[in-house]
Amino acid sequence: MKLKITGLFFSAVLLFSGCSDKYLDLQDKQNLTENTFWTTRQHALQGITATYAALQAHDGDKWTFFEQVYTTLAFKADDIDNNKNEPYGKNLAAFVNSADESGPWNLWATCYAGIGRANQVIEKVPGITVMTETERGQIVAEAKFLRAYNYFVLVNGFENVPLVLKFEKDLTKLQVPQAPPVEVWAQIEKDLTEAEGLLPESYSSEYKGRATKGAAKALLAKTYLYQEKWAQAEAKFREIYGKYSLNANYVDNFNGTKENGPESVFEIQFSGDRSVSDERHPFNFEGRPYALDGWEIFYPSDWVVTEMKKDKTSDGGYSDRVYGNIFFDDPKSTMWDLNTPANQIPYADVASSLSRPAYYNKYAYPNDRSGAYVGYNISLIRYADVLLMLAEAANENGKTDEAIGFVNEVRVRSHATALATGSLSKDQLRQQIRNHERPVELAMEFGIRWFDLVRWGRGNTAKQPVKTLLQDHAKPFAGNYVEEKHIRYPIPLKEINTNPLLKQNNLY
Template structure:
């Protein structure tokens, strides 16, 4: 997809043209002669529309800062795997559970998701009328739009819980002033969209279109939705449908260094090309996670609890597993990180230890690969195969197949050299706790939405329900005493949204 992502800026301009609700703006003549009546007439228009929908994954406004410093930090900082830099203002009140209704991060999540939903709705509505496309092309692009719409609603229902369900493209603002749907209705629509999408999506794309949603991506996301809804048997079935169709990268770090983008372990990624020709397809992850001593910004750190869990992940000879070295930069002779000077170079922990302000740092995405100027175009994982294997293991365990679940976990552990779990070594209850509080955070820490959304689903679920506050407290999350159950499990509905839609009701406690 990196080869076609350059169309995104044009597509986003088109999206802005058609998503504006100002009659005066819609009446303006576009300099490229794009009008509401002339668009949606060719295959290129359909591609521009769907690429604009993908573009909302990065953010609603096309700004490279929106994804990381707004949406990423808002969700990541609530988890127990991350400790934010208390000297930095980004999502600070979210991290200490004192945020109100006007924090910018949650608004940007809301705005980005609804921008994507609006664009998807337009694709679903308009593409069937493009006569110059083949029937198969139309079906595939509509399926992509449904996949993306389902993902945006998955984000919203987990982040805010109570959200409007809008399934048609509207220019009339009054028709967008609708009340929230019940969470069950939103989840049902997510399932419906994914069931439709998996039928029509292709198994794979050619090299010019890598990164677009595939049949496997739809099945994986649907399995994840079933998991979140505690539909254990459908979840197991759906994950097994793609079991073996992907493979783990031999090198754990290749999931984060840009060397295996859209590769064998990739199920779905947010695409960043690093290109600045038409738009700025970069992000600042490489700087945000790195120590000051190597030109980083130290926006956040691995929590002490996460580091202690990581250090339990050992090889047979007692040394740390590959995923420990691939996740954190820490006091160990083998630990290295990239210095971001030009040219970049690897430095050892010992060589800069006296200049470090903290003992431990994250290493994921802190690479100079795909670098353009200061920042990088490394893709961001949404779902990778290791996550699928761990979700399959979780569903198997809940279905009473604990030894089979252990075998799937061992596939993930073996890739990094970690000692395999012995068959029969854990009961169903013990393995559930292991998956929740060791295996998933060790493998997936810091990755987009994973830890916080896991805590949310276990906090809302009926199966071995866990209080988020109790987990945060047990894991020494800073400011966990501020956490209020049935309030901080969800974000406030952004106040600026309530001002323009009087039918919205604020979430509990805000």
């Protein structure tokens, strides 16, 4: 479902922050009102599309999406080393940010944009009588899925956030206090359980990319996993086990050729179209080296490169996911340039011009490209991640050998040597999943690694303090990390100035 919207009206769309009208192309701004808008099936589709559109950032801008939202989610983790000469996410990566840092505010605004739009859909669509009950229920379920996803990001990132479930036009009523995190988690579970019951298994090609029953199950299982509800997580993941499949080629998850394909559980949709709004993003451009006309804004950390080089095939070579993740000093390592048509450049051809020994190769592909930027989708949940989370839950439930089998499904796809059954204890497999399988398979992917570190740092099962891990993995500026402070983002100062009922997170 590519995100284009015409004829859409919202009286307001955000919780505490203003919103751009970039996605709105109103045919009659004088006569279109809230009451006349929410009357047809097309209005309902436009409303839910706008809710999906918020996943691209609250203002729909590709630079906000990458240089604010993505960097905020990614740069604190141990698989990323930011370019110290660039400002984007610099203070977050060095653990010296204050409450007025722009990245966390843009993440907050993006999530509450999605929540505000979802709340409006949930309230208004049931009253559209020209639609069938089934279709109304499905669209409301999509909105609940999206609301749950946004609260999942907020509660993991900020922990202490307002829980707003009603669309408010009176701005004074938006000044509400934070809810206890346990209430936010409970609402996420409720929304996803209700969404699961009404979402379809799949869609026609016209609507591919909308949230499915499988996506709701996966996010609900992930929600259980993050709360260490191991039995519930395992059971829910098993409900979608085998309902998806891994792409034969690892890189097809990142090059735009298998969008919404067999491995996709849920993706942020981009089209590359610039006719209405700029449906592109700069992932293809931002991480590539200067020598290949990139911006070189971030790099794979030395630790993750070392860990990847342990991922070997049966003949001693590197697995496909190593080559798919990093551009490094190896005869088989190549990266596409930005020429038209594009060419694959061997590492040796540009080695003398590189400032770093390794770069991320993931997403650096020429498909669906307009200029330097691309329109291929960004995965939020893919089946390989589901298999690794299922393995984690099964292992914690004492099913270590079966969990090894789930891990091996992911490894074998990339021709990494399978782990031998019985070769690892429960504790050893836990560490293998946490600090090899997940970072090697899912390196730099949207919203993955930092939230993994957060949940293991907050959890009670084999608690893994974030600072210790960052220091063990030689994260630059790890010495600045304060455990009870930097595990959360600050509540944005803009929001506290607007809403006096908000309390700042600890030590900010």
